[in-house]
Amino acid sequence: MNQTGGLNCSRLQVQSTLFSRPSTTKALRRGAPRIPGTGTLWTRVLTGTWWKTWVSPSEKRSLHYGLYNSLYEWFHPLYLSDKKTGFKTQEFVFNKLLPELHDLVVRYKPDLIWSDGDWEAPDTYWNSTEFLAWLYNDSPVKDSVVTNDRWGAGCSCKHGGYYNCEDKYTPGHLPKHKWEKCTSVDTFSWGYRRTMQLKELLDLPTIIQDLVRTVALGGNYLLNVGPTAEGTIPPVFEERLRGVGDWLRVNGEAIYGSQPWRVQTENATLPIWYTSKGSTVYAFLLSRPSQSWLKLSAPIPSPSTNVTLLGYPIPLKWSPIQPSGLMVGLPLEPFVDGHGWTLRLDGVK
Structure with missing residues (x-):
């Protein structure tokens, strides 16, 4: 975001990093878990430094860490009330969403904010430009933070530090703008499903092919796995993640820090x-x-x-x-x- 509030599309995304959307323990609902205070269906007041248990290991390995935030909440009464007015009121935005977003940035100082859940309302309802202006000009992470493109209906693939465009987006050519393919090992869900079947999961060869094609076209590869309610990674997901790690130990020099070649x-x-x-x-x-x-x-x-x-x-x-x-x-x-x-x-x- 520049000083006049215009969207800045020049910020670069770290290439070829495998991300797992963060989880909390004792999650109370199905679907992709969220960091408390960033778009959940329950309210929890947290104190202390619990979050450092997963942030500190990433810092030791020089990894950037990102936090996921859903703009809308399916059943929040303030959101439903705003929706009934055709989003002409913003009670949910000013009393729930924006205070949590500011707290998220100030408290956790993320390197990346992965915004989602924007499709029902325009960016003017979410107050996106004002928040991004603060984020890029005055926030504690103004010189380092990276954002995606999900900040209002019609924003995807048009405005953002990098583009997601849509889930499992794969361009057929080398894009001019930084982009990311976000996909899930479970092809039917971003969260954990007790009823998932092996045939519904990406196998290791498919994941490696996805990774290579994405990097060759200059993209970031986000690979999601859904933790259980207890915060554990199911063995079938762990097997795939470890398989990618084994492959990268041999081939990683062609992935990490690489750039697209003149021929992709x-x-x-x-x-x-x-x-x-x-x-x-x-x-x-x-x-x-x-x-x-x-x-x-x-x-x-x-x-x-x-x-x-x-x-x-x-x-x-x-x-x-x-x-x-x-x-x-x-x-x-x-x-x-x-x-x-x-x-x-x-x-x-």
């Missing part, structure tokens, strides 16, 4: 996605090659070109092809098992 994807032999970091280019293979070689059409090799497979100790053989590109010889062993592999290309254009 190609399909000369099989689907390939690209990222870059400095002068290094990374090529992701999301399916097992059927042959012992791979054709890459986009990179332009040079005499100093070096090709390696992340997690494999021996440089790979390659040869140039005309008019541009290279053929890469692949080892058989690493392709026996896995959910995606990464070639590191040095000395290419």
